Amino acid sequence: RIEIGLVTEGTLLEAIRAAAADEARLVVDAGAPEVPGSMSVSLDLAPGADADRLLEVVWSLGATDAFVLRD
Numbered sequence: 169r170i171e172i173g174l175v176t177e178g179t180l181l182e183a184i185r186a187a188a189a190d191e192a193r194l195v196v197d198a199g200a201p202e203v204p205g206s207m208s209v210s211l212d213l214a215p216g217a218d219a220d221r222l223l224e225v226v227w228s229l230g231a232t233d234a235f236v237l238r239d
Contacts, residue, residue, distance in 0.1 A: 169213060169236070169237045170210060170213065170219060170223055170226060170234055170235070170236050170237070171210050171234060171235055171236075171237055172184065172209040172226060172231045172233075172234045173208070173231070173233045173234065174199050174200055174206045174207070174209075175199075175206065175207050175208075175209045175231070176199075176203065176205055176207075180229060180230055180231065181194075181196070181209065184209065184211070184226060187222075187225045187226070187229060188211050188225075188226075190214075191213065191218070192211035192212055192213045192214060192217055192222060193211065193212045194209065194210075195209070195210045196208070196209055209231075211226075219236045219238070220236070223235070223236050
């Protein structure tokens with residue numbers, strides 16, 4: 169799982185969704201009440217997905233606080 173954190177820009181959300189389309193499922197939950205319009209975002213990785221490579225892609229899109237949670 170890749171935790172992306174709070175996202176306030178719809179364009180970033182769509183870019184992450186497109187980049188992860190074949191490797192992960194985008195999970196969007198309610199964001200922080202103190203940040204209007206925010207969404208809490210993570211990626212559930214598909215079996216065999218390369219978490220490190222996908223994390224670098226997410227960082228390159230601007231979600232620099234993202235990190236991988238490993239079981």
